Amino acid sequence: MIYQVYPRSFCDTSGDGIGDIRGIINKLDYIVELGVDAVWVSPFFKSPMKDFGYDISDYRDVDPIFGSLSDFDELIDQAKQRNLKVMIDQVLSHTSDQHDWFVESSESRSNAKADWYVWADPKADGSAPNNWISIFGGSAWEWHAGRGQYYLHNFLKSQPDLNFHCAELRQQILQELEFWLKRGVDGFRLDAINFCYHDQSLRDNPFKPREQRTGRGFSPDNPYAAQYHHFDNTQIENLSFLESVRDLLNQYPGTVALGEINSEDSLKTLSEYTEGGKRLHMGYNFELLADEFSVDHIKTTVNSLEAVIGEGWPCWAVSNHDVTRVVTRWGNGKLNQEFAKMTLALAASLRGTLCVYQGEELGFTEAPIQRDQLKDPFGIEFWPEFKGRDGCRTPIAWDESEPNAGFSQGSAWLPVAPDHAQNNVSVQIDDPGSVLNFYKSFLSWRSEQTTLIKGDICFIDAPDNLLVIKRSHDQQTTIACFNLSDQPIIWQPQKLDQELVLGTYKFGEKTSLENNIVQFAPYGFAYFA
Incomplete structure (x- = not known):
């Protein structure tokens, strides 16, 4: 079982209102006592933070707001002493526009890194090369006057897409992964891993009828949902790249790769990406991160995956840093401890690995965020129809008697939700019937149930x-x-x-x-x- 830590909101030891690596170190015993096998740490790399770390400007350094490389090395050492594996997020499909690679690539069409990003000439009328749309709104193409071309960005315009059709770039990416393997990480969660490759012919995506704009975590009103994304992601060439990633991991026994997959047919893609023990070790999708909650939806999702996955291995999550917390999303927005316990047990009873997002073990609801408190660019773009992801990213409440419920001595980057503060860790530890204590006892029991682990x-x-x-x-x-x-x-x-x-x-x-x-x-x- 994997426990996801979102560092900005886990524990702040510096007093700047932003969680840090030393905060994770200080709470390792808490994580271990939950009964998990591994911790996945969301991005902590150097970044301008326009997408809160998913816009990396240096793959090999820790952003100062989170600490230093020596702090990270201590995290690895302390985790190993507790027999806890550490997985880190790797964002391979794109970088920040402040990354040295992009700065060089954008200088000319003939420099050493000219082909490291996806560049294309405009159409004859000066418009974008095709109809591809960014997940964050608008065209997926941004004009760069210096280079006289458009560059592709499937996410923010400050997140240019890398060109995986370039062999030199692929080799460099493998070196970035190995940098962290040499530092002792036990694996990677690969963000948006099906977005690495694009169609080299730049064909337009076809139109999608409104009645088919379901699932995948996108509202039917989001323009992104109005296309079949056949050409801007999930290309066949990605399979070969994933095999090279697996070859690298095989050189470091015991390490694993978990891929985030969000494609037109995520279950089919998950099967392909975990096929035959030669690509990813496991993958997860957004089928159980969607709004629909019913017996039929769960059965259909699992049966559809089982029909195609063969020897592949899924990872199930019902909450993460990108979606409304499950107690709110599936539980009618009400704080309900019994519902929180049931959803954990349900997810832990499916075939595959379970990934729990920080705060789930406390039964946290989605935090209310006002428009003037928004930090998430996704929410700022689509407010009020979509209020963004800040509500699931607010700080963990450790002790209501402390400032910011024990998260930070400074002004927290997002407010601690009032009901989170009331149901904080210290209160739940002392309550035998709390969600937290249920998590501990249930996961201990599950660890001895061979049928639930292998069946x-x-x-x-x-x-x-x-x-x-x-x-x-x-x-x-x-x-x-x-x-x-x-x-x-x-x-x-x-x-x-x-x-x-x-x-x-x-x-x-x-x-x-x-x-x-x-x-x-x-x-x-x-x-x-």
């Missing part, structure tokens, strides 16, 4: 709003049942000869089994083995 997966028919998962391994079976509704559910299976081994509580009442009839409390769940 095959299928679904059993059940009443509406009841998701029933069957996991099997070496003639052992576990049946996991989840009430996705806020109403009690009674279920009488045709045959139930397994013992109830774990249940959840609601108002002091345990999910019960009597005369082969199971009664689930609202958001209740149970395991039979």
Whole structure:
């Protein structure tokens, strides 16, 4: 299991209101006590922070707001002492426009790095080379007067896309990865990994009808959703590059690569990217990071992936730094501890690796952010239809008696949400029924369940709003049942000869089994083995 740390909002030790690497070091025992195997650290590299670290200006240095390389080395050392693996974010598809590579590339069409980025001439009428759209709004092309060409940016215009069709650039990227492998990292989370290559012919993307603009984390009103993105990402050439990444990782035994995949058919792409043990070790997509929450959606997502993935390996997440927190997104916006417990158990019962985003273990809701508090360029561009990602990025609340609930002695870069402060870590540690203590006990129990870790997966028919998962391994079976509704559910299976081994509580009442009839409390769940 992987725990995602968003450094800006985890723990600040310098007093500048921004979390730092030393803050992660200071909280390593907290992370280890959750029962996770690895920690994924979101970008901490040198950056102008126009996209908060996902616009890298130096792949080999730590931004001063987060600390120094020596701080990072200490993080690796302290984690290894605790038998905790460290994965770091790598943003390979693009850099900051302040990266030395782009500065040189933009100077002329004949310099040593002229082909390291995606440059193209304008059409005869001076307009952009094609109809590709940026995720952050507007054309994906930006005019550069000095070079007399457009450059591609799938994200912000300050995030120019690297040209992976250039062999020299590919080799340099592998060297950037190896720099961190030599420093002792255990793996990489590869951001937007299917965006590395573009169609060299620069063909226009076809129009997408409104009724098909679903999933992928984009509102149908976002212009990006109005195209089939057949040519600006997820090109066949990327498979060969991923094999070269795997070859590099194979030289450092025990290291892994997790890819973020958001394509037109993310499940198919995930299967291709993890195929045959020769590319990524695992991948995750946005299917369970979308707004839809239903038995049918979960079953369809898992069954569709299982039908194509073969020996590949998925990673499941229901929250991260890019989407509304799951308790709000799926739970009707209400603080509900039982719902938070159920969603963890559900995600942990799917076949694959589980990734938990900081604050999920505390049951945090999406924080309310006012327009004048916005930091996220995505939210600033599309307000008020889309309020951005700041609401899931607010600081962790450690102790309500301290300034900023223990996150920082200074003015926090985003405000600590009031209900987060009330449900802070120190309060939950002392509450046996808290979400935090449930996480610890549940993950400890799960670590001993071979069926949940290695077993095959299928679904059993059940009443509406009841998701029933069957996991099997070496003639052992576990049946996991989840009430996705806020109403009690009674279920009488045709045959139930397994013992109830774990249940959840609601108002002091345990999910019960009597005369082969199971009664689930609202958001209740149970395991039979």
